[in-house]
Amino acid sequence: MVGLLTVAFICRNMCKVDSKGPALFRQKRMGYRGNIYEVYKFRTMKLSATVGDEKEEAITKAADARITRLGQVLRKSRIDELPQAINILRGEMNWIGPRPEALVVSKWYEAELPFYRYRHTDRPGITGWAQVNQGHVAAVDDVLEKLHYDFYYIKNFLDVLIVFRAVRTMLTGFGAP
Template structure:
């Protein structure tokens, strides 16, 4: 039962001790769910705490133990945010020492600065303080290496598949050919896709009702700030490769009719077309709010790969193999690439962005969506990646 109004004392103390044990248990579960450092640990910290806090509520309810519901909710919220902003940051500063088997291409791993790497030139090379070993487990390793890796595992030393480790460290999946796919299937989980569509619609409807006066006021300010409509409309490539009209608050002056369409669709650093109020709207991401209409129409989701202008999308499809695969899920107002990399336009940068999109599709779930929401709040507060 919940704590009656005005009562405290022992029930509050019991709740405090129980939540402390719950957080500790959630941390232990997280360590056992994933052994890979980097992004993968961030993805699973929310479900780990949901399991332990859900179990705690079940124990209190079934045992009819008085407890403080606000205290439990507050503890859960604090645990999630503190874990992300403190513990994850600490893990990134404290470089783990990992040894790499020098068979095959290892340079992409060595380029990651958040790890102190040790190269194992032969099976007899000592670990020199390394706490784990990375190797290409798909490669045709010599028998002596197979035996050595088995010895490491028997001694309790983690042996990582180098490709999976690189994905966890970077939050990217480098997939450019169907034969390279490690997804198991090229289609994301349809059950979660249907659930997500329902959540998107409900949240969009509530948000539109609550923010309508603010959106109307912003539209008036934009019209007064510079000539042109308040809402910017542009054809974008959408879900399953179907074009749709995207809505945004206008943040730039209208492009002259003679301007090249591809150049007009790109936003460059310190772009002089951005209006005075446009800088604030872009930095805070408020300019994206009219896309609530796109979400209600089923053309977009709150979270997913950002939709590109049609002229840019066709250009990228010609230049980048397997680019169209990003359209397998609905495009989003915010996404994994946006909170990890920021805004890009050039082909080389888009290739990197595409790898972030592939990572999101591969790990398509409620948990990575929650992580993106947390990172989006940080992005809105810091203006990361805006142009």
């Protein structure tokens, strides 16, 4: 626990050095049973002018220019996800489950993909079957594949296997944008 708090303290201070703005990023996400909640992460992107519409701003692309130098390290190691322990303690998330999407993106996927809303039958997680197998995706076709992974997880409850693959992901940086 002391190690986690030390990492959190270092990240909080480093986020402020790398770019202006608060150390924590907060974003509305679609959660369990469609309930909306606010997710917490270490900020890994510059606070800048809008990129386009709200949906485009919520989607991180590969080699996104908004990602800070420290943000690249935090994302690759997944340390930026550490503040989501707050969401777990509040009962909004689990360690493992379908990864929650930004509210605007979730609504877009629900309109584009049949049955997308059924992924909210399980509490969202910091990591999940789609993340350890597929990595970061944003295009609708890729999200459809992600949806299949999420449903497979919900049906088969793969938490132990996901823990091992999540550790591998953190060590190798697989799937970081």
